[in-house]
Amino acid sequence: MKILILNGPNLNMTGIRKKNVYGAQTLDDINAELLKYANEKGFEADFYQSNHEGDIIDKIHESKDKYDGVVINAGAYTHYSYAIRDAIEAVSDYTPFVEVHMSDIHKREDFRKISVITEVCVKQISGFGKDSYKMGIDLLEEIL
DSSP states (O other): OEEEEEEOTTGGGBTTBOHHHHOSSOHHHHHHHHHHHHHHTTOEEEEEEOSOHHHHHHHHHHHHHHOSEEEEEOGGGGGTOHHHHHHHHHHTTTSOEEEEESSOGGGSOGGGGOOSSGGGSSEEEESSTTHHHHHHHHHHHHHO
């Protein structure tokens, strides 16, 4: 089984940006930990981060033929990108997506409380720091 951990805009700044919200570990550090975790669960895992909406959409489309499941943190695109929402919906019959956020988006600014992608994902997990990703991997393990 092969999964993708897909990160959107500004997540490459994890460990630098808002350490009180996102922690001090870099995205590379988190990904290394997640790779080990996924492997222990029997998954191969790939990682992709982009600050560009079209690149994320292309990766979502590719997931249909390449991955058994996807854990996605769409960053700010979560709150307004209907294009990413539609891309997930287009492949959701082939590849389940779990939406994750390190911070609790429901306890932040009003605009962050809205997710346009939740409806096309299996579940939303937020507020557990890097463990949100691990919980997403656990959910994929359950449903695959």
